[in-house]
Amino acid sequence: MLEELYKNLLDKFMEKTPRSRELYREAQKRLPMGVTYHIRFFEPYPFYVSRARGSKIFDVDGNTYTDYWVGHGALILGHAPRRVIERVKEQLDRGSHWGFEHEYAYKLADKITSHLPGVEMIRFTNSGTEANMYAIRLIRAYTGKKKIVKFTGGWHGGYDQLHLGFKPDEYLGSGGLPPETVSHTILAKFNDIEDTENIFRSYGREIAGIIIEPIQGAAGIIPAEREFLKRIRELCDYYGSLLVYDEVITGYRLGLGGAQEYYGVEADVVVLGKIIGGGFPIGALTSRREIMERLDYRRKWTLEEKSFHGGTFAGNPVSMVAGLATLEELEKPGFYDSLKNTTDILAGELLRVSRDYKLDISITSAPSMVGIHFTHREPKNIEEVVSMRYEPLLNRVFQKYSLVRGIVFLTEDITHLLLSSSHTREDISYFVEVFREFLELVEKYIERK
Numbered sequence: 001m002l003e004e005l006y007k008n009l010l011d012k013f014m015e016k017t018p019r020s021r022e023l024y025r026e027a028q029k030r031l032p033m034g035v036t037y038h039i040r041f042f043e044p045y046p047f048y049v050s051r052a053r054g055s056k057i058f059d060v061d062g063n064t065y066t067d068y069w070v071g072h073g074a075l076i077l078g079h080a081p082r083r084v085i086e087r088v089k090e091q092l093d094r095g096s097h098w099g100f101e102h103e104y105a106y107k108l109a110d111k112i113t114s115h116l117p118g119v120e121m122i123r124f125t126n127s128g129t130e131a132n133m134y135a136i137r138l139i140r141a142y143t144g145k146k147k148i149v150k151f152t153g154g155w156h157g158g159y160d161q162l163h164l165g166f167k168p169d170e171y172l173g174s175g176g177l178p179p180e181t182v183s184h185t186i187l188a189k190f191n192d193i194e195d196t197e198n199i200f201r202s203y204g205r206e207i208a209g210i211i212i213e214p215i216q217g218a219a220g221i222i223p224a225e226r227e228f229l230k231r232i233r234e235l236c237d238y239y240g241s242l243l244v245y246d247e248v249i250t251g252y253r254l255g256l257g258g259a260q261e262y263y264g265v266e267a268d269v270v271v272l273g274k275i276i277g278g279g280f281p282i283g284a285l286t287s288r289r290e291i292m293e294r295l296d297y298r299r300k301w302t303l304e305e306k307s308f309h310g311g312t313f314a315g316n317p318v319s320m321v322a323g324l325a326t327l328e329e330l331e332k333p334g335f336y337d338s339l340k341n342t343t344d345i346l347a348g349e350l351l352r353v354s355r356d357y358k359l360d361i362s363i364t365s366a367p368s369m370v371g372i373h374f375t376h377r378e379p380k381n382i383e384e385v386v387s388m389r390y391e392p393l394l395n396r397v398f399q400k401y402s403l404v405r406g407i408v409f410l411t412e413d414i415t416h417l418l419l420s421s422s423h424t425r426e427d428i429s430y431f432v433e434v435f436r437e438f439l440e441l442v443e444k445y446i447e448r449k
């Protein structure tokens with residue numbers, strides 16, 4: 001039985017990780033769940049990291065894992081890339097946080113505007129959550145409308161008004177959110193154009209904008225269909241609403257131009273995070289000048305027309321310098337071709353291997369991202385990810401099997417792999433080999449069921 005296999009794997013993981021187990025026991029006294037973010041928890045307890053380099057992460061028990069989580073997707077160059085770390089060290093000697101303006105924020109903004117279609121101005125935040133919060137405020141101030149459309153399965157961080165509809169069986173993502181907090185947010189079904197059209201027909205001109213992850217990350221690497229995005233763009237134009245791409249994951253993963261370039265469908269506001277901070281805290285809201293000028297407090301905006309953004313650490317020089325050093329690497333010729341090639345090999349090989357087994361398996365992918373689903377076809381949205389699953393425990397068993405074999409990815413329930421330029425052909429071949437061995441093993445357990 002699958003449960004029996006799962007239990008065996010938990011035992012094996014525990015045998016390998018006595019020091020992590022100890023730390024976990026201690027950590028629970030001071031940190032709820034023993035962790036600093038519940039997404040980092042997995043059964044029976046998370047390993048605790050001692051160091052990381054390239055595609056490898058090492059735990060306090062001396063185990064090595066090939067990391068397909070790469071700092072929540074932030075580390076497109078892998079862990080501790082030399083050039084970035086050197087620049088950060090130089091910066092630290094000159095001050096970690098000046099609290100005044102400096103050239104690096106401007107330089108990073110200038111670089112990003114040179115890459116992203118339609119983007120003329122930028123403001124930096126410390127996280128993607130914060131950037132989304134300010135983006136929503138900005139589009140409301142600009143349009144003078146209240147309602148926001150977000151999609152089921154879309155993860156935009158913990159900001160109250162976007163913290164809903166993440167899982168199909170859960171409307172609100174947390175307690176402490178009175179219904180009125182989300183009363184201006186309308187949930188639509190991802191990749192279901194009729195649903196979005198109906199919402200626009202009902203609420204039409206009250207909608208300030210739509211926020212969408214062009215490729216849903218946490219839902220399991222679920223790409224929006226191009227026609228879906230195009231139709232959303234048309235609806236926004238028709239009803240005078242703004243289109244916000246949350247590219248906290250996809251930004252600088254799909255290519256320098258992000259989802260706008262990848263899909264050929266432009267957004268009005270692009271929210272960034274993760275990669276642009278080169279491994280340090282960051283987020284950014286970006287748009288054309290006409291919209292971003294609502295943040296210019298020298299202008300004679302009325303209170304309703306202007307929009308606040310700020311923060312103690314906004315534009316801190318460490319994140320700016322690390323981001324600049326990272327983007328310089330990404331600009332090098334062939335960077336994205338190589339990353340895409342690695343992704344195509346991984347996705348292709350996983351699919352090829354799956355065909356040798358009876359189990360339902362589908363692979364979703366986009367440059368530098370791969371999702372593995374135990375479904376008979378590629379799911380189009382989170383509802384399908386969950387409802388088409390052959391057996392929910394399979395994902396957990398695979399995550400545990402991988403851990404025991406020296407591979408880590410999150411989450412336990414939705415397998416999404418985030419690649420970096422530090423992942424080698426050997427890393428990929430090893431992953432595919434482990435996947436094959438897992439299928440071989442699991443089929444036997446399922447047959448015995």
Ligand SMILES: Cc1ncc(COP(=O)(O)O)c(C=O)c1O
Nearest residue numbers: 127128129155156157248249273
């Ligand atoms: C698409 C997307 N938007 C927003 C966020 C929130 O970013 P942060 O965790 O930096 O607040 C995330 C985080 O994973 C994300 O994946």
